[in-house]
Amino acid sequence: MTTIEEKVLEEIKHRGIKPRAKWVFVAKNASLWAMFSFSLVALSIALGVTLFLATNTDFEILEDLDADIVQKTLHMVPVAWIALSLFFAVFAYANLFHTKTGYRRDTRLFKSVIAGAIAILAIGMAATDIAEKVENKAAHIPYYSATTPSKNVLWSDPENGRISGTILEIKNNQLTLEDPSGADWKVRLSPTTYDNDMQFILGERVKVVGKQKGANNFEAIEIRPW
Amino acid sequence: MIVEQDTRSKEHELVKKSLENPEYFGEIMRLFRAPLSRYIRRLAQISKDEVEHILQDSFIKLYENLNDYDPELSLSSWVYRITHNKTIDYMRSKKVHAVPVGDDEDGIFEKAVETFNIETHVDRELLQKRIRHVLDSLPEKYKSALVLRFIEEKSYSEISDILKKPPGTIATLLSRAKEAFKKEVEKQNIQHTLQ
Numbered sequence: 001m002t003t004i005e006e007k008v009l010e011e012i013k014h015r016g017i018k019p020r021a022k023w024v025f026v027a028k029n030a031s032l033w034a035m036f037s038f039s040l041v042a043l044s045i046a047l048g049v050t051l052f053l054a055t056n057t058d059f060e061i062l063e064d065l066d067a068d069i070v071q072k073t074l075h076m077v078p079v080a081w082i083a084l085s086l087f088f089a090v091f092a093y094a095n096l097f098h099t100k101t102g103y104r105r106d107t108r109l110f111k112s113v114i115a116g117a118i119a120i121l122a123i124g125m126a127a128t129d130i131a132e133k134v135e136n137k138a139a140h141i142p143y144y145s146a147t148t149p150s151k152n153v154l155w156s157d158p159e160n161g162r163i164s165g166t167i168l169e170i171k172n173n174q175l176t177l178e179d180p181s182g183a184d185w186k187v188r189l190s191p192t193t194y195d196n197d198m199q200f201i202l203g204e205r206v207k208v209v210g211k212q213k214g215a216n217n218f219e220a221i222e223i224r225p226w
Numbered sequence: 227m228i229v230e231q232d233t234r235s236k237e238h239e240l241v242k243k244s245l246e247n248p249e250y251f252g253e254i255m256r257l258f259r260a261p262l263s264r265y266i267r268r269l270a271q272i273s274k275d276e277v278e279h280i281l282q283d284s285f286i287k288l289y290e291n292l293n294d295y296d297p298e299l300s301l302s303s304w305v306y307r308i309t310h311n312k313t314i315d316y317m318r319s320k321k322v323h324a325v326p327v328g329d330d331e332d333g334i335f336e337k338a339v340e341t342f343n344i345e346t347h348v349d350r351e352l353l354q355k356r357i358r359h360v361l362d363s364l365p366e367k368y369k370s371a372l373v374l375r376f377i378e379e380k381s382y383s384e385i386s387d388i389l390k391k392p393p394g395t396i397a398t399l400l401s402r403a404k405e406a407f408k409k410e411v412e413k414q415n416i417q418h419t420l421q
Contacts, residue, residue, distance in 0.1 A: 003259075004255065004259055004278060004281055004282060004285070005252045005255040005256055005259065005285075006252075007282060008251075008255060008282055008285045008286060008289070009248055009249070009251070009252055011282070011286065012248050012251075012286065012289060013248070017286060017289060017290060018290075019245055019289060019290055019291070019292040019293050020290055020291065020293055020294070021293065022293040024293075025291075025293055025294040097390070100294075100296060101296070101298075103386070103390045103391055103392050104386070104392070104393065106392030106394065106395070107392070107394065108394075
């Protein structure tokens with residue numbers, strides 16, 4: 001009677017089965033660790049942008065927005081970035097568990113170190129201009145503004161009395177601003193314009209609350225630092 | 227510890243030799259054939275031919291993956307892991323319901339009654355007969371954990387390696403599995419009383 005061992009050895013011989021090369025496993029494991037690392041960096045960026053947006057929300061203008069509660073919530077909560085953070089967290093976890101020894105690293109110490117590193121990276125990105133740059137790049141993605149409380153979008157609404165831009169020129173009672181889309185705005189200042197005691201500096205970005213007067217003219221009621 | 231290291235180095239040596247000559251792989255198969263057959267039967271209610279089929283598939287996969295063997299792991303845990311996964315895949319593909327064969331082979335059901343400290347007022351004999359059905363009704367993850375711990379008598383660390391789950395979660399998994407088992411035992415007993 002043929003034993004299982006004999007049957008298996010016969011099949012190995014008959015089908016010419018060979019053990020897979022070691023490098024295949026090494027490469028697979030290395031790519032899983034690489035994906036894990038990439039996911040952590042992506043997660044840090046997503047959290048950094050979330051933090052940046054959360055700390056830069058203009059809560060004071062939310063009341064003035066002509067929007068329902070859902071839209072206002074979307075203006076306050078960076079849903080897309082939170083979703084992206086969750087996605088990368090799950091992706092990182094999945095990759096870790098598919099590595100050869102990842103399951104053994106699911107210890108409190110390991111999780112604390114990883115969480116600490118992510119927090120430091122995210123805070124670092126939000127505190128520097130990295131998160132803002134990423135957010136500005138993402139703003140070009142179609143439908144992005146519908147899911148994210150973009151400060152750029154909120155302050156690019158002249159019809160509702162809000163614009164923003166970089167100061168190109170300063171005259172006695174007029175500022176010339178370049179908005180994020182590259183358009184120039186002549187912003188007229190009046191004695192009643194509240195300027196928050198700002199010193200206007202060329203190249204500085206400001207937010208303006210006021211009224212649109214013609215195609216690219218704006219009358220300022222209040223000017224705030226960006 | 228020294229014995230364990232010695233065993234590991236012997237296992238590693240056996241794997242290395244199997245890579246050079248498949249005949250040595252026969253030795254690995256001889257070592258694990260019987261325990262793995264039993265393990266497959268304990269996980270799935272399938273025929274002897276099906277057990278053999280899963281075992282053959284597992285051995286071939288084992289051979290193909292010899293270069294993936296991690297010497298930090300015991301050969302037994304690695305072999306059990308591959309067989310466990312093959313068995314679960316088979317059960318899912320065939321929609322096979324869990325649990326063992328016929329009689330109380332090896333007295334495992336008697337052992338389970340002891341292990342789970344089942345209430346003494348409950349009819350022991352009745353419970354022994356029902357343990358198969360109880361295990362059958364548990365979710366696969368609980369059943370696997372209980373079989374590995376209390377029937378295969380694997381350590382927490384071995385179960386962690388076989389199921390590829392973090393060592394810290396094994397105690398919780400087992401505790402939940404035991405709870406689920408006890409609840410099911412009580413439930414089935416109550417049903418019986420009402421009949």
